[in-house]
Amino acid sequence: MKIGVLGPRGTYAEIAARTHFKGKGEIVPYPMITDVAKAVARGEVDAGVVPVESLREGSVGETLDVLAWEDVKIQAEIVVPISHALLGVKGAKLEKITQVLSHPQALAQCREFLRKNLSNAELIEMTSTAKAAEQVSKLKQAHMAAIGPKALVQLYELQVLRDEIQAGETNLTRFLCLAKTDAKKTGRDKTSIVFYTATDRPGILYEILGEFASRRINLTKIESRPSKKALGDYLFFIDLEGHREDQKVKEALIGVRKKTAMLKVAGSYPKKF
């Protein structure tokens, strides 16, 4: 089994894939989320794992676009806690670090730790935590460290200098497992839909939500996103509780279809939170 993930190797998408597939399957990294989805649609990989939402950063626009436009279904959601470690080459010591490399967001999340422990270190911005680890590993300098997930140590032969260095509350990220088909009904499911109204008549969204409210279907997420045609022209993304084969969900979706210009059921899958 092949599993496409948003690369490079060792990022949180790979951790999510390993968690969900219990370490089985061959991981195939792709440079962009759209590439992962297209590989799934073409059958080049059996499943693809991409981030969709972070507690701290919000939704991932590229993944929402993929749900709207690519021929893929959501088969599962995977929730992964994001935690950062300071990683150095073997033999490196925390107090000797003078350069810290990472993605700007990871550097920001670890600002407090850096100020207390490495206030004189130079901070170098990289485009991903994995690229930072790769760089430290390649240059083999004991004064350099990367910030990223602990799992990077195996891939790049590094060691953990300090674990859990991010500030504040836990940061959870939600990933989606994309495949050619969605999941069977379990009795505790969620369904994701995407629609486009093609009218900005006041109240149209209200009427659509009425299809769910009148059937007491709980919505767990709603988001509008520019349709890429013009700013102010929106696609809507809704997550709701229930499986698309549940009688009341079925009826609600028939109602929604009548009120919209485009409706795509992106998939039903077991509810994980």
Add this chain to the structure above:
Amino acid sequence: MKIGVLGPRGTYAEIAARTHFKGKGEIVPYPMITDVAKAVARGEVDAGVVPVESLREGSVGETLDVLAWEDVKIQAEIVVPISHALLGVKGAKLEKITQVLSHPQALAQCREFLRKNLSNAELIEMTSTAKAAEQVSKLKQAHMAAIGPKALVQLYELQVLRDEIQAGETNLTRFLCLAKTDAKKTGRDKTSIVFYTATDRPGILYEILGEFASRRINLTKIESRPSKKALGDYLFFIDLEGHREDQKVKEALIGVRKKTAMLKVAGSYPKKF
């Protein structure tokens, strides 16, 4: 007058600020969106310009958080077309370029141009288009080029090797001008609100939208975003047509306030699109 912007110098936030303030005012760059908002709240700058939404990438989570939690108001929205140019040192020639530096998104948007014109060039990812331009300017190598907004040429003493190299349709980005107060009524206004329901009772969002639908107030945007307390616990962001001093908007907001645990009117400002 001082205007805080999301830095570094020369990024699209600065272009938006210059467009809105017609070149007047001193630009003060800050490393993060939250820093810009806090500087506005403290009175360190008179206004702050931050990105809120891109046609291609969707909403900027950090800006939505700022609207919910920082003591700032939206005074204006500013829409800027994003267009990329290939920038080199003075005397550089397109056909001699062997390294292209830019933000991964800009490199992706210019993939077609690069494949046709610089298929053998090495692509180097930087954390911003401005950092890429700065690097090219610093190293003064005729074989290096950066991709970014044309406006970077003045800041970094570069020249445009080729303009408008991005693929596909226009990409517009919407920026917000934050200040201590919002804008006066013009008759063609928008209002942004943030609220939190503190209940996941099915239909609560439907009831809230009813306050607007029943008064024929058009919503131009709706988005839910994790409240940072737990995944699945959401803040709602709505943009609606009208000024908070319009009678029907006033009445709707009174109705919304009764149904929510927290409501913040982030500001009313002239509608730009």
